[in-house]
Each structure stands twice: as structure tokens, then as C-alpha cells.
Amino acid sequence: MAEEYGLTMPIAYGVTDEMVAGFDPWYGGDNHGHYFQPMEFLLGRGGAVYGSMYASGPIGRMAVDEAINGLIFRRERGLMLAKQQAEQQADK
16 A cells, blocks of 8 residues: 555554554454554654544544644644744844
8 A cells, every 4th residue: 555655654564562562552352362453643744743543443533534623723823823923023
């Protein structure tokens, strides 16, 4: 899939327990065996982590509209803060 879509970001497929330990994963275990629960990360430019989600099922996972709204909020907040800083600099 990464090759098909030309993804350039790291893809965590086939990782070992040792490789994923730094993410403090949520482990699952049942009659299918031992496995990591899905982990989602919302990354910005430069790799900044804007959000993360750990869920054991579809309920609680980040939906596309939630991810988009989160990015829009962060962008608008960043613009607002930049405007406030510029106004403060102009007042000096």
C-alpha cells in the first residue's frame, strides 16, 4: 500500500514487541493470540504529533472528519496566536 500510494512516512507494519514498546501500546489478547491494539497518530508538517488515539475497537477511533476538524482548529488557533503576537509587538 505504501508503494502503491507513494507514501513517504514511516509505516509500522510487522513491528516487534521491542520496536513498539516506546509507544506504550495497549495489548490485546484473546483466542486470536497476543496483538497490539491500533494506534493512530495525527501528524503535522515536520512530524509534530497533533493527536493520538488508542482504541480497542471502531468506537473511539479517530474519524476522518474529526482529524480534519482538529487540523483546522490548530491552524486557526495558530493564526490567532500569531496575530496576537504581532499586535503586541506593534504596541511596543
